[in-house]
Amino acid sequence: MFIKQLYTGCLSEAAYYIESEGVAAVIDPLRDIEEYLVLAKERKATIKYIFETHFHADFVSGHLDLAATTGATIVYGPETITKFPVHVAKDQEVFQLGKLSITVLHTPGHTLESSCYLLKDENGKDNAIFTGDTLFVGDVGRPDLAQKGNEITMEDLAGMLFESLQKRIMPLADDVIVYPAHGAGSSCGKNLGPETFSTIGAQKATNYALQDQTKEDFIKAVTEGLAAPPNYFPINAKINKEGYDSLDSVLTKGLTQLSIDQFKNKVANNAIILDTRNAAEFTSGFVPGSISIGLDGRFAEWAGSLLPFNVPMVLVTQKGKEKESIIRLARVGFDKMEGFLDGGFEGWKLAGEKIDLIIDVEADEMAMDIAFDPNMVIVDVRKETEYANGHVKEAINIPLNDLTDPGSMANLDDHHNIYIHCAGGYRSVIASSLIKRQGIHNIRNVVGGFAKIKELSDKFDIEKDVSVMN
Numbered sequence: 030m031f032i033k034q035l036y037t038g039c040l041s042e043a044a045y046y047i048e049s050e051g052v053a054a055v056i057d058p059l060r061d062i063e064e065y066l067v068l069a070k071e072r073k074a075t076i077k078y079i080f081e082t083h084f085h086a087d088f089v090s091g092h093l094d095l096a097a098t099t100g101a102t103i104v105y106g107p108e109t110i111t112k113f114p115v116h117v118a119k120d121q122e123v124f125q126l127g128k129l130s131i132t133v134l135h136t137p138g139h140t141l142e143s144s145c146y147l148l149k150d151e152n153g154k155d156n157a158i159f160t161g162d163t164l165f166v167g168d169v170g171r172p173d174l175a176q177k178g179n180e181i182t183m184e185d186l187a188g189m190l191f192e193s194l195q196k197r198i199m200p201l202a203d204d205v206i207v208y209p210a211h212g213a214g215s216s217c218g219k220n221l222g223p224e225t226f227s228t229i230g231a232q233k234a235t236n237y238a239l240q241d242q243t244k245e246d247f248i249k250a251v252t253e254g255l256a257a258p259p260n261y262f263p264i265n266a267k268i269n270k271e272g273y274d275s276l277d278s279v280l281t282k283g284l285t286q287l288s289i290d291q292f293k294n295k296v297a298n299n300a301i302i303l304d305t306r307n308a309a310e311f312t313s314g315f316v317p318g319s320i321s322i323g324l325d326g327r328f329a330e331w332a333g334s335l336l337p338f339n340v341p342m343v344l345v346t347q348k349g350k351e352k353e354s355i356i357r358l359a360r361v362g363f364d365k366m367e368g369f370l371d372g373g374f375e376g377w378k379l380a381g382e383k384i385d386l387i388i389d390v391e392a393d394e395m396a397m398d399i400a401f402d403p404n405m406v407i408v409d410v411r412k413e414t415e416y417a418n419g420h421v422k423e424a425i426n427i428p429l430n431d432l433t434d435p436g437s438m439a440n441l442d443d444h445h446n447i448y449i450h451c452a453g454g455y456r457s458v459i460a461s462s463l464i465k466r467q468g469i470h471n472i473r474n475v476v477g478g479f480a481k482i483k484e485l486s487d488k489f490d491i492e493k494d495v496s497v498m499n
Contacts, residue, residue, distance in 0.1 A: 030129055030150055031072070032157065034208065035064060036225055039327050040088055040360065041215040043225055045159055045208060047148065049127025054078040055101075056146060056159050057210050058091035060276055061356045065095060076101045078124060080131070081115075082161025082210055083143040084269045086174050086262035087217055088329070089362045094275055106144025107135045112271045118144070134197045136163040138190020139170030139217075141181075145197065147205075157206035158229070163190070164198055165209045167222030169238040171255055174217075174262060187248040194239060203230025214327070216259055219251075256412070260433070261333030261361055268362050276359055283344070283355035283366035289380055292343055292370045300341040300367060303332070305354045306374070307347075308458040312387040312474055316345055316370070316377055319385075321462040324350060324357065326455040333361035335433055335459070344369040345377075387461045390473045392481035395448050396488035406445040410460040411452055411479065417494035421482060429456045432463045443471045450475035450482065 031048040037059060045056040046068055053074040055065050069076050076099040079092050083106070092103045093113065103115040104124070118124075120135040128151040136145050139162040146159040162170035172186035205228065211217050212225040233239050237250060287295065296302060302319040304311055305328065311321040322331050324347075336342070342365055346354050351369045358366060370377060378384055398405055407424040409416050416426040429451070431437040441447060441464065449464070451457040454477055461474050475482070482489055 030156070032148075032208075033068065034225060036212070039357070040329055041212045041221070042088055043208065043210055043212065047126060047129070047131075048072060048074050049129040049151075051075060052077050052127045054080055054124075054126055054131065055095060056080045057082055057085070057161065058095050060089045060091045060094065060273075060360050062091040062095045062098065062276075065091075066098065069099075075099070077126070078131075079103045080146050080159070081105050082145065082159065082163070083140045084109075084266045085162075085210075086258070086266040087211075087215065088360050089265055089273060090269050091276075092269075093272060094277075097275070104133075106133055106142050108137070109142040110270075134158075136160075136190075136193035136197050138172055138186055138188075138193045139163055140174060140186075141189075143170070143193075147201075155202055155205050157208055158198075158201065159208045159210075160198075161210045162217050163193060164207060164232065164236075164238075165211060165215075165218050165221045166207070166224045166227045166232070167236055168218040168220055169194070169236075169251060170217055171219065171258070172251060173255060174258060174266070183252055184248055187251050188244060190251065191244045191247045198229070199233070199239065201229045203228060203233065205229045207232055216256070216262075216330070219254060219256075259330065259334045259430075261338070264338055265333070265362050273362070274364055276356070279359050279364045279366065280352065280355055283358075283368065284351060285368035286371040287343060287368040288371055289377060289382065291368070295341065295343045295367055298341070300343045301336065302345060303336070303342055303354075303358075304345040304374070304462075305347070305350060306345070308454055308474075309389075310347070310374075311458055311462070312389050314378060314384045314386050315374060315462075317383055317385040318466060319345060319462060320466065321458050323455065323458070324354060329357045329361045331429075331456075331459060332358055332363065334430055335463070336363070338362060339365070341365045341367045343367055345374055348373055385465065387458065387465070388473045389476050390448065391476055392485050393488065395450075395473075395475055395482075396485055398446070398448070399489075402446055404444060404446050406441065406447050408441070408447055408449045408460070409451075409479070410449060410456050415452060415479075419479070419483070419491050419493050422490040422492050427460075429460050432460055435467055438464060438467055438469065441469055443469055445471065447472040448475055449473070450478045453478045453480050 035044045118133040132147040134145045150156040173183040304319040409424045
């Protein structure tokens with residue numbers, strides 16, 4: 030028996046490769062399938078099954094491309110309806126994998142079709158359960174992503190999840206390994222733990238959702254305090270359900286080298302400029318009108334949350350990062366990348382084209398400016414809960430997600446001296462680029478964000494908002 034967790038940190042996503050006697054299965058693959066193909070080839074195995082735990086909302090699965098390449102059968106749980114061929118498994122249906130077996134456990138609650146896959150070893154003993162978004166380490170899947178008009182409510186799904194956990198998860202032995210689809214940082218739950226796997230026994234002892242409680246108390250616990258899901262979640266769920274173009278076709282179009290004139294022509298025809306270089310490179314100089322989302326952060330999530338899916342896109346990247354940028358965009362459903370700027374920003378600059386920049390300032394410089402600048406406006410782009418837990422007095426909180434609405438900047442004007450910060454400096458550069466696109470240019474990016482501000486707490490008046498924290 031061979032099991033490998035293939036974890037993608039920027040999406041907090043775990044796919045799994047399982048193999049026995051040269052026969053393999055992949056659970057919840059990402060859209061870029063090369064890693065699974067290489068692994069199977071190295072191990073001289075054949076991928077027979079692709080098991081999907083549910084219609085993922087936070088990434089586009091690689092099920093279609095992987096099935097087309099390998100001939101493997103795509104398996105979903107009960108109540109699945111798709112626009113492409115799949116095997117819709119029955120509850121308790123068993124699939125043989127060499128000397129192993131995988132049993133489908135229908136566990137509705139996160140979504141209606143959500144299912145877990147129970148792996149039994151060569152001796153028929155329960156070894157591991159692949160829980161998808163039904164059960165995480167320290168948490169469970171949010172029950173607000175599969176609503177169908179007024180037919181089913183978040184509370185209905187939470188009630189289903191309670192029943193699924195009680196009937197399918199709790200009876201399992203304590204030593205059964207839990208392999209979830211996500212780890213810390215994922216928006217598919219409220220507060221996932223830092224580990225990427227656990228055991229049933231550990232989760233029974235520590236996971237709030239598996240404690241002795243009434244169904245009503247459980248529903249309240251899992252539905253309270255849910256932040257709004259990212260904007261791209263319903264888009265990705267629909268793509269996973271209805272199908273998509275092959276990644277190869279997306280790459281072919283996206284890897285088109287664009288001359289400066291071709292690049293300009295695309296922009297003149299309403300293409301968005303996405304710059305994927307890191308924050309420090311971007312602030313030092315960029316093509317005017319560019320949106321900065323650096324590959325060095327949670328790139329795909331922020332792209333999915335902030336960029337439109339129905340508008341063409343052209344890229345400015347660090348040399349050699351063109352393909353990575355396109356693949357990571359495709360992971361969350363983008364397919365309208367129309368090429369990248371040949372020569373990158375340096376080529377643009379050397380050609381004498383107009384450039385823009387963002388002034389970087391250190392936290393101690395901002396502290397000095399507070400004392401004498403009546404036009405100073407501090408914009409904190411962290412989440413509301415982060416802001417509530419501690420912020421510079423009189424700072425305006427505009428969470429980065431909200432900056433997709435130009436109305437969020439209604440109180441900002443170029444006569445203000447605008448200082449923008451986040452927690453560490455990644456989100457503030459994204460925010461600065463979005464604000465610049467609205468014609469507001471008198472901005473400064475606070476390097477190191479609130480982390481640096483806290484180090485100089487003697488120079489800042491920091492306050493908390495207890496009402497929001499509670």
